[in-house]
Amino acid sequence: MSLGQTGSANSGSSPTGTAATSSSVLQVPTTSSLFNPYYGSVQEVAAKPEVLELSLAEALRLGLENNLGLVFARQSEQQQRAQFLGVLNVLLPNVDVQGSEAIHQFNLQAEGFRPGLLASFATILGAGGGASPGASFPLIVKVTETQGQANLSQYLFNLAGYDAVRALQHAQKSAHFNSSSSRGLVVLNVGTAYLRAVASEAQVENALALLKTDETALYQTVEKHKAGITANIDELRARVEYQTQQQNLITAENNLAKARIALNREIGLAPDQQIALTETAPYASLSEMPIEDARRQALANRQDYQSLLEQLRTYEYERKAATHERYPTLIFNGNYGVTGVPGLLYHDTWAATGTLSVPIFKEAQFRSDRDTAEYQLQNVRTQIANLTGQIDQQLRDSFIDLRTADELVRVAKSNLDLARTELDQSTQRFQAGIDDNLPSIQAVSTLAQAQTQYVTAVYQLNTARLGLARNLGLIGSKDDPLLPGGQPAGLAARP
Numbered sequence: 075m076s077l078g079q080t081g082s083a084n085s086g087s088s089p090t091g092t093a094a095t096s097s098s099v100l101q102v103p104t105t106s107s108l109f110n111p112y113y114g115s116v117q118e119v120a121a122k123p124e125v126l127e128l129s130l131a132e133a134l135r136l137g138l139e140n141n142l143g144l145v146f147a148r149q150s151e152q153q154q155r156a157q158f159l160g161v162l163n164v165l166l167p168n169v170d171v172q173g174s175e176a177i178h179q180f181n182l183q184a185e186g187f188r189p190g191l192l193a194s195f196a197t198i199l200g201a202g203g204g205a206s207p208g209a210s211f212p213l214i215v216k217v218t219e220t221q222g223q224a225n226l227s228q229y230l231f232n233l234a235g236y237d238a239v240r241a242l243q244h245a246q247k248s249a250h251f252n253s254s255s256s257r258g259l260v261v262l263n264v265g266t267a268y269l270r271a272v273a274s275e276a277q278v279e280n281a282l283a284l285l286k287t288d289e290t291a292l293y294q295t296v297e298k299h300k301a302g303i304t305a306n307i308d309e310l311r312a313r314v315e316y317q318t319q320q321q322n323l324i325t326a327e328n329n330l331a332k333a334r335i336a337l338n339r340e341i342g343l344a345p346d347q348q349i350a351l352t353e354t355a356p357y358a359s360l361s362e363m364p365i366e367d368a369r370r371q372a373l374a375n376r377q378d379y380q381s382l383l384e385q386l387r388t389y390e391y392e393r394k395a396a397t398h399e400r401y402p403t404l405i406f407n408g409n410y411g412v413t414g415v416p417g418l419l420y421h422d423t424w425a426a427t428g429t430l431s432v433p434i435f436k437e438a439q440f441r442s443d444r445d446t447a448e449y450q451l452q453n454v455r456t457q458i459a460n461l462t463g464q465i466d467q468q469l470r471d472s473f474i475d476l477r478t479a480d481e482l483v484r485v486a487k488s489n490l491d492l493a494r495t496e497l498d499q500s501t502q503r504f505q506a507g508i509d510d511n512l513p514s515i516q517a518v519s520t521l522a523q524a525q526t527q528y529v530t531a532v533y534q535l536n537t538a539r540l541g542l543a544r545n546l547g548l549i550g551s552k553d554d555p556l557l558p559g560g561q562p563a564g565l566a567a568r569p
Contacts, residue, residue, distance in 0.1 A: 112143035112256075112263050113340060121344035128349045130268055133341050137264035138257060140342025147256035154249040158242040165235050166228075173222040183213040223411025223423070230428075231404040237395035244387040251381035258377060258549040260340075265540050267337040272351055273533040274330040280525045281323040288316040288518060291501070295511055308511045315515045322522070368469045368546060375547025379461055385454045393447035399440055402432040465545070472542040479535035486528040493517070493524035 115137075138144060229235060295312040298304040335345045343349070363371075373379055407427045414420030433440075497517040503509045543549050 110143075111146055112141060112259055113336075114142035115140040115340060115342040116142050116145050121347040125348045125350050126343070127352050129352045130265070133264055133268050133337065134261055136341035136343065137260050141260045141264070141340060144253075144256050144260045147253040151246075151249040151253045154242075154246050158239075158246050161235075161238055161242055164229070165232060165239060168227045169224065171222075171224045175218070175220045178217045178219065180215050180217065181213065182215065187213060189213070218416055219413065220416055220420075221411060221413045223409050225407075225409045227405065227407045229403065229405050231402070233398040233401050234395045235403075237391045237398055241388045241391035241395065244384045244391065248381045248384035248388060251377045251384060255377035255381065258544060258547075261549045262540060262544050264337070264340050266537055267333070267340055268351065268353075269533055269536050269540075271330070271333040271337050272353070273529050274326070274333040275351060276529045277326040277526070278323070278330050280522075280529070281319065281326045284518065284522055284525075285316070285319045285323055287497075288312070288319045291511065291514060291518075292316045294505070303507065304510065311515050312511055315518060319518075319522075365466075365469060365473070368473075369466055372465050372469060372546050373462070376465060376545075377547065379458075379465065379547075382454060382458045382461060386451070386458065389447060389451040389454055393444065393451055396440070396443035396447045399436075399443060400433060402430055405429050405431070468545040469542075472538065472545050475534075475538040476542055479531065479538040482531040483528075483535050486524070486531040490521075490524040490528045493521040497521050 292309075292312040292315075295304060295309050299306060299309045334349055337343075338345055338347055338349065405428070407429065408425060410422070410424040412420045412422050497514070497520075500509070500513040500517040504511050504514050540549075
């Protein structure tokens with residue numbers, strides 16, 4: 075039997091509180107992308123008139139390309155890379171070339187020159203001095219100067235700067251792990267949305283099947299009532315059950331439409347794009363393992379844990395940089411070029427300068443930087459300790475959920491078979507005239523409840539597998555188990 079043949083839409087009128095609670099699992103979450111970007115996307119593929127066949131792999135590909143949360147994570151990684159390059163450039167050699175041509179006008183009188191200055195030199199030097207007593211020169215002069223120059227600056231020693239660069243290298247790695255973790259979260263959300271849509275399709279299929287069953291039962295009851303074999307109350311019961319199932323079908327179709335829209339929204343498809351899901355149980359089963367092995371695997375694979383480790387190394391180098399701010403820095407500055415007046419001789423010019431800078435008293439700033447780095451370091455250590463315990467708790471919860479879901483599927487499958495048998499026997503007794511149709515009506519309600527519980531149990535089983543893969547850090551890694559083919563026991567592929 076396929077998942078589509080055993081589900082039910084009888085979630086709105088379950089006879090027991092258990093079924094009502096189970097069916098609520100399939101409700102589409104109302105969280106908006108305004109508050110959680112992982113429920114949104116940035117690129118909308120135009121709707122096509124034909125129905126788009128959508129496999130899990132294709133849904134994940136579209137989600138990884140278009141999901142809004144992952145786009146933000148990539149932008150954050152790019153921003154971290156830009157900050158690293160900005161700091162690195164300070165320590166690298168900086169060379170620039172410049173050329174200029176300038177026209178200057180000077181007021182020599184303002185500089186202390188006066189009209190009779192050359193005559194004064196002639197008096198001092200005598201007749202052989204080369205200056206006649208009546209000689210003079212203009213006091214306002216214009217000079218055109220052409221210059222070309224190459225400049226070089228380079229830190230020769232800056233220990234705090236080297237530590238800052240190393241810190242940003244690890245910050246880059248932390249941002250990369252955060253981006254990888256966001257990738258895993260997208261896979262988790264898209265996979266869950268895909269499973270919810272699969273379960274909603276099963277509910278619609280089962281609602282249609284039960285509606286046909288109720289339609290047949292109503293027809294038979296009406297014919298028997300016309301023939302005087304059954305009482306009018308039997309026809310009323312059958313008609314109420316038929317209309318109740320019509321309501322359940324409407325509710326199931328509404329949930330399915332919302333589930334498809336939510337899935338389209340997360341992967342960048344147009345909301346009105348019609349899709350056909352091609353997989354019914356898309357997750358391979360994960361075998362349970364000792365908690366020590368699971369913890370070791372999670373600590374090695376979890377991107378959020380690796381990101382915190384890189385943050386720890388970042389703040390360790392920042393604390394070193396705060397300590398090394400007290401050390402002197404040495405920088406070299408130099409230039410080489412030519413300067414001259416157009417039409418006359420050009421001559422080369424150059425300069426070479428080494429500057430040693432020794433901080434004498436910046437104690438308040440030094441202590442502030444050190445205390446800030448120490449606070450950040452202790453804070454991330456606390457986060458690592460907390461996450462380690464949280465990972466252990468998540469793994470234990472996942473194993474409990476997986477065992478429980480396996481058992482629920484087994485019991486729900488058995489209960490579904492019993493409910494079918496009960497309905498068959500009740501229908502045969504009614505057709506044979508042994509009973510009225512009340513047992514048949516009750517058996518239909520029991521079957522609807524059993525179908526709902528089975529669909530919900532399969533959904534919970536697959537989401538439990540997905541949650542365990544996420545907690546182990548496998549989602550988004552090379553060992554990602556999200557491959558088609560894994561199905562719970564007793565569940566056949568949809569034809």
